[in-house]
Amino acid sequence: MGFKALGLETYPAACAQEASHILRTLTREHDDYAIIYIEENLAAEMSHEIDRFKDSPTPAIILIPGREGSLGLGQNALRSAVERAVGTNILGD
Amino acid sequence: MANTAITPTRMVLNQLKGRLKTARRGHKLLKDKRDELMRQFMDVVRRNKELRTKVEEGLTAAFASQQVASAIMSPEMLEQALLYPRQSVELEMSFKNIMSVNVPRYRFQTKNNDPTEIYPYGFAQTSGELDDALEKLDLVFRDMLELAEVEKTMQLLAEEIEKTRRRVNALEYVMIPELEGNIKYISMKLEENENATKVRLLKVKEMVLQDAHHYKQ
Numbered sequence: 001m002g003f004k005a006l007g008l009e010t011y012p013a014a015c016a017q018e019a020s021h022i023l024r025t026l027t028r029e030h031d032d033y034a035i036i037y038i039e040e041n042l043a044a045e046m047s048h049e050i051d052r053f054k055d056s057p058t059p060a061i062i063l064i065p066g067r068e069g070s071l072g073l074g075q076n077a078l079r080s081a082v083e084r085a086v087g088t089n090i091l092g093d
Numbered sequence: 094m095a096n097t098a099i100t101p102t103r104m105v106l107n108q109l110k111g112r113l114k115t116a117r118r119g120h121k122l123l124k125d126k127r128d129e130l131m132r133q134f135m136d137v138v139r140r141n142k143e144l145r146t147k148v149e150e151g152l153t154a155a156f157a158s159q160q161v162a163s164a165i166m167s168p169e170m171l172e173q174a175l176l177y178p179r180q181s182v183e184l185e186m187s188f189k190n191i192m193s194v195n196v197p198r199y200r201f202q203t204k205n206n207d208p209t210e211i212y213p214y215g216f217a218q219t220s221g222e223l224d225d226a227l228e229k230l231d232l233v234f235r236d237m238l239e240l241a242e243v244e245k246t247m248q249l250l251a252e253e254i255e256k257t258r259r260r261v262n263a264l265e266y267v268m269i270p271e272l273e274g275n276i277k278y279i280s281m282k283l284e285e286n287e288n289a290t291k292v293r294l295l296k297v298k299e300m301v302l303q304d305a306h307h308y309k310q
């Protein structure tokens with residue numbers, strides 16, 4: 001809610017289904033969004049929707065921790081990218 | 094390894110030699126590309142890790158402040174205060190080329206440059222905790238933007254590295270050995286043919302000599 005005051009556009013979603021629906025409309029109908037931030041607790045259940053955009057330059061879908069604090073999904077994305085590139089996890093965590 | 098479908102002629106041999114040369118050069122280039130991509134990637138990963146931690150901490154703090162604000166103010170008041178933003182953000186995106194991977198760069202511009210403009214409400218009816226929450230959010234937002242850039246860069250680089258690595262391996266372990274095997278096969282076959290011709294000539298010479306002079310070795 002606070003992000004709205006910063007001038008970002010916010011789309012509230014109560015569940016992952018709603019969120020993926022919003023994500024689809026945002027990415028399909030108007031492609032002028034460069035970055036989409038999604039709360040981790042919503043993103044956890046729609047990872048395949050998010051993975052679709054991994055290899056395209058736009059939009060960047062970034063997971064942010066929700067009200068409950070970090071779930072570690074964002075760190076996971078980092079780890080999986082490293083694993084993908086190097087073939088093994090070399091970060092040591 | 095040698096493919097039996099190839100015809101053992103000099104022309105094919107020359108073609109294969111040319112292809113082997115190209116494959117070797119391609120392999121070297123791709124290997125260099127992979128190494129450089131990897132170096133860049135590790136930088137990006139390190140930066141990403143840093144930012145991720147920073148953003149997560151910042152957001153948690155901001156949400157905590159917001160929680161406090163919502164405890165003090167009534168939900169209606171809070172909603173009303175944040176309902177209509179005074180600030181708006183314009184995001185400009187350009188692309189930067191890292192080793193032929195186009196990665197996005199973001200530059201954002203806020204409509205109002207005055208830092209106090211993030212508060213879309215009057216101060217009379219809102220609590221100070223809300224100001225606090227918004228200020229924290231505003232600070233963390235800059236990092237979030239960079240995080241988006243870095244994270245996307247990381248994903249795109251990871252994809253490219255994976256592709257390049259596959260190509261390098263395909264060249265190194267499949268293409269080049271196969272070409273080498275074929276070349277060996279052809280040159281051996283050619284040598285064999287040559288030997289056969291030589292032996293045949295010797296034999297013919299012997300026969301001719303015998304015919305002409307009734308000469309026997």
